[in-house]
Amino acid sequence: QVQLVQSGAEVKKPGASVKVSCKASGYTFTDYYMHWVRQAPGQGLEWMGWINPNSGGTNYVQKFQGWVTMTRDTSISTAYMELNRLRSDDTAVYYCAFAVAGNQGLSYWGQGTLVTVSS
Amino acid sequence: EIVLTQSPGTLSLSPGDRATLSCRASQSFRTSLLAWYQQKPGQAPRLLIFGASSRATGIPDRFSGSGSGTDFTLTISRLEPEDFAVYYCQLYGNSPWTFGQGTKVEIK
Numbered sequence: 001q002v003q004l005v006q007s008g009a010e011v012k013k014p015g016a017s018v019k020v021s022c023k024a025s026g027y028t029f030t031d032y033y034m035h036w037v038r039q040a041p042g043q044g045l046e047w048m049g050w051i052n053p054n055s056g057g058t059n060y061v062q063k064f065q066g067w068v069t070m071t072r073d074t075s076i077s078t079a080y081m082e083l084n085r086l087r088s089d090d091t092a093v094y095y096c097a098f099a100v101a102g103n104q105g106l107s108y109w110g111q112g113t114l115v116t117v118s119s
Numbered sequence: 120e121i122v123l124t125q126s127p128g129t130l131s132l133s134p135g136d137r138a139t140l141s142c143r144a145s146q147s148f149r150t151s152l153l154a155w156y157q158q159k160p161g162q163a164p165r166l167l168i169f170g171a172s173s174r175a176t177g178i179p180d181r182f183s184g185s186g187s188g189t190d191f192t193l194t195i196s197r198l199e200p201e202d203f204a205v206y207y208c209q210l211y212g213n214s215p216w217t218f219g220q221g222t223k224v225e226i227k
Contacts, residue, residue, distance in 0.1 A: 035216065037164075045156075045164065045207055047216040061215045095163055103170055105154025105211050109163035 002026040004096050004110035011116045012086050019082040020113045022096030029077035030054040032098040035106060036070060036081045040092040051079060086117045121145050123208055125219035131227040138195040140222045142208035147188045152212035155184055155193045158221075159204045167206075168193060198224070 007021040022034065036048040049060035051070040058070050069082045079096055094113045097106040122145040132138055142153070151171035156164035166175040168184035171191055181196040195202055203226050208219040 037218075044221045045158075045209075045218040047209075047218060049214075059214050097163075099211070102212065103152065104175070105156070105166045105169045105209060106164070107166045107169075107175060109165075112163055 002108050004098075004108055006094075006096060006110040006113045009114040009116070011118065014087055014117055014119055016086050016117075017082060017084045018086060018115050019080055020094050020096075020115065022079045022081070022110050024077045024079070024098075029072075030074055032100060034070075034072070034079040035097050035099075036068075037095045037097060037106075038092040039095070039112075040089070043092075046092075048081070053079060083115075086115075088117050091115065091117045120215060121148060121210055121217055123210060123217050123219035125206075125208060125222045127222060128220075129223045129225060131225050132198055133227045134198050134200055136198050136227075138193075138198055138202070138224055140193040140195075140206055140208075140224075142186075142191040142193070142219050144189045144191075144210065148210065148213075150212055151187055152210065153184075153186070153191050154209045154211055155182075156207045156209065157202075157204045158207065164207065195224075 003025045005023045010018050012018050030053045033050040035050040038046050051058045053072045072079045097109040100107050124143045126141045153171045155168040158164040167178050167182050172184045183194045185192050205221045205223045207221045210217045
């Protein structure tokens with residue numbers, strides 16, 4: 001069955017970087033764009049952008065441009081989201097997710113990765 | 120950029136009640152690429168509705184979506200105990216894939 005398995009929780013200091021992985025299985029990884037969504041504690045969902053696993057092309061929300069990098073390794077069906085210059089308000093659960101068709105929403109989600117930024 | 124505003128912020132209802140959740144867009148969008156998600160504590164969101172009114176695979180028919188233009192509605196016809204959760208709407212298809220701020224459906 002389709003699965004997105006994300007890397008484990010991280011604790012980082014302000015100013016550091018974090019790289020979260022999302023390993024896909026049960027489908028052809030290059031068929032669907034991979035999206036990243038984050039959720040600060042007790043807050044709503046914030047869409048960050050997507051990567052096209054086939055071409056490597058990316059589309060980031062303006063807020064994250066120059067600050068987030070989404071990459072992929074097709075040989076191991078894994079997508080990555082790296083966030084630089086971390087601040088305390090980047091503390092959040094980061095999710096990867098994809099839509100099985102352009103006219104549908106995000107139908108498959110990873111379990112989430114908690115990133116805590118604290119000095 | 121289109122902003123999605125959900126109301127009410129919190130809905131206090133009893134099992135068996137009907138729930139009506141609203142999602143209003145700051146401007147009309149031509150496509151009905153509007154989705155609804157359910158999220159329970161400690162879990163990833165689950166897709167309920169896409170295309171404003173189509174149920175995702177495995178979603179019970181007590182969940183229904185409607186609307187177009189700027190006003191969209193998620194209706195839960197009879198609340199089951201497992202339906203108490205937070206619900207988000209999302210505009211998708213064109214960047215950015217904006218989320219509403221969520222509506223919490225809590226037990227009265």
